[in-house]
Amino acid sequence: MSARINANAFARTLKKLVPTKGLPPVLKPRCGNLYEVLSRTPTGGIGMEVHQTRWSEKNIPNCYWVVTRSQFKLQGTHGKAWGRLHWKGVPISIKDEIIRGSLKYTWKEGRSIQKAGTSPVKAKTEL
Template identity: 55%
Template sequence: MSRITGAIRRLLPKQLPPSLSNRPGNLYEVLSRYPQDGVGQVVHQTRWTTRGITDCYWEVTRTKLKLEGTHGKAWGYLTWRGKRLSEQDEKIPGGLKYRWAPGASRGRLGQPSPPKAAA
């Protein structure tokens, strides 16, 4: 390794900041990757997919991010198994507690979707 390459590697961070990563993270890290801090994005908790819960997501309507997108508050509409439950936007719970990913939840790979409850 040349001296120049070694010097450059010492200057670069060992880990990308959360806003540049494409992996799941807390809600605010995921939202900070998008323009307007994620307003208009659809996100879901990754645990929903691992439990076989499909077609569930939050549609983000507003955000207040702080600490470079690692903490904050977010509001949106909850859609659970294809039906919107929220009439007004509400604060999204579990932003730091759970791992989040963009898009709607999908069932486990190779597993059939659970039957929907009759209304």
């Protein structure tokens, strides 16, 4: 119990000492545009699984891109990335293709998840 209290106290003290505005990109939260997420890794994101956060918000599980190549500019905030799309666990892309929506949407490491207690999105039926 005392170790947990000490860890919490340490975290609070550290937050007071280190300003959050001036943190380098490596220490910022792991969400952002695709290039910010990929540029934080030593390999430039090659072999990494990434997904758009809106897929999890829409309860579309197990969808992700596997990054095969990346080029960065402007200190890792812009660039190009190529990969293979997996949609609901099924590989869609046979060849590498450019990943679209890299700046438009928020991206995160890993696969999209389904929210607890909800069912996956079903196709809308016409009335």
